[in-house]
Amino acid sequence: MKLSIQLKLGQQLTMTPQLQQAIRLLQLSTLDLQQEIYQALESNPMLELIENNEEEDSSFNRESNNQPVNGEDQSWQEQIPPDLAVDSEWDDIYPSNYSSTPPFESDFSEFESLNTKIDTLQDHLLWQLNLTPMSEQDKSIALSIIDAIDANGMLTLDVESIHAGLDEKLEIELDEVLAVLHRIQQFDPIGVGYCNLAECLLIQLNQYNNPEQAKHIQNAKLIISEHLNLLGHRDYAQLMRRTKLKESELSETISIIESLDPRPGANISPSSTTYIVPDVIVSKQAENGKWRVELNPDTTPKLRINNNYASLVKKADSGAENNYLRDNLQEARWFIKSLQSRNETLMKVATRIVEHQRNFLEYGEESMRPMVLHDIAEAVSMHESTISRVTTQKYMHTPRGIFELKYFFSSHVSTAGGGECSSTAIRAIIKKLIAAENACKPLSDNKITELLEEKGINVARRTIAKYRGSLSIPPSNERKRLF
16 A cells, blocks of 8 residues: 555634633523633632722722821821731731620621521421430331431331331331321321322321311311322212212312312422522613613623733743743633623624514513524524524513523414414413313313414414413313312
8 A cells, every 4th residue: 555645625613712612601501600700710810800899999099099188097007017927917906895796696697697407307307206205116117217208298118118127126016117107197297107198188187176167077088088089080070979969068078178288298398499690681761662681780790801910921931930821811811702702692692582572571471473593593693503502591681570581482383364473472372261261161272272263373282282281281171170
C-alpha cells in the first residue's frame, strides 16, 4: 500500500469554548444561573459583584467630600491609632458598653433559626409512642410497625411480614402484633396504620360519637364494608337497591363518608413549598395601554471586571503570574459577554411572545392563539433549538399569573370558519363548560364535542377525552352527584 498526501477542502462547524459557554448559560434556569455566577466569582479574581447600594454609597461619599467638616466630626479620626495589631479586634481598641440586640432576642433568633426541621409522620408517631405506657416488647413491635408506615399513613407491609421480621428470641405471637397495631391506629391522626382504604375509613367512623347520626353512621359502615366499589363508581341507583336506602338517607350517609380523610398522615409533614422567580416581567402601561416587557433585575447578579486586578496585566510580560491574570481576564470578559447575550436573547423571545399572545393578556386563556417554536424562531431570526433552550425553565410574570414560557406554545385545531384555535383555549373552554354543568347530569365527552361544534370548533371525542385528562378532570360517570 502506497502512502500519499492529499488535500481536501471542506466546511466544518466547530464550537469554541466561548460558544459552548454561551449555549450552556442560555439553557440554565434562574437558580442554576445564580449558582454558576457565584462559582465564577469564587474561581475568577477578575470578576466582582456590583452591589445594589454601591452607587448610592459612592454618590453619598462624593457629596460628603464636598461639604466642610468641623472639628467635632474629625475627632473620631484623631482617636484612631496609627498602627493596629494584626490579631486585635474592634472591642480591644474601642470597648463598647452596649450591644446592638438584647441577649434575649439574640438567643431567641438563634433558637428560631435552628428550629427549622419539619417533623415527619414517623417522628409524630414516635413522640406519641414515648408518651404511651407500653412494655419493652410492645415498644419493639410498635417501632417495626411505625417504620412500615408511609407518608400518607398506610401500612406498606402486611401484619404477617412485620411479624416475620421480629426477633425470634422474643417469641412474639401474631395476636400481639395485631394488638399493638390497633393501639397505633388510635394515635393522632386517627386511622394511621391502615392496610386498605376501607379499614382507614372504618377506623375514623368508629370515633364518631354523635347519637343523632347513629343511623347514618351504621349505614356508612355498611357501604364502606360491602359496597365501596359502587360508591367509587357513583352507581347510586344500584347502591340504593343493595342497601335499601332512600335518596335522602343515602345523601346524608355519603356526606358523612366524604368528611373522612382517606390519607390521614398526609397533613402531618406537608410538602415543601417551591417558589418561582420570574425571569421576565410583563406589565400594561396606563398612559398608552401598551404592554411593557422587561427583565427581572433581581434574577441575575450584576458583574464587572475588577479594575485593580486588570491593571496588573502587562502586555509584554510572559511570566506565569501574568499569564494567569491574562487568562482570567479573558474568561471574565467572555463570561460577562455570554450573560449579556443570554439576556438579550431572552428579551427578544419574550417580546415576540407578548406581541403574539396579546389577546391572552387582555382576555384570558380562551383567547390564546396557536403558536409553535418555528413562529418565534422566524420572528427573531434564530434556530428552533435556540428558542427551545430559551423557553425551558424560564418564567414570565403577567397580570394573569406566572407562566413558563413554554406555556404560550400550543398546537392548533381547525375551526368551521377556516381559522385556527389553540389547544390551550380549547382546554379553557372545556374547563369552563364542566364548571357550569349540572352535577346531577354531568356533560359527557360527546356532549362537550357538540357544544364545541356549536362554537365552530371541530374536535373529535377522543381529543376531548385527552384534554380533559390533562386537566385532571374525571369522566362524567365519576363527576355525577346525587344531590
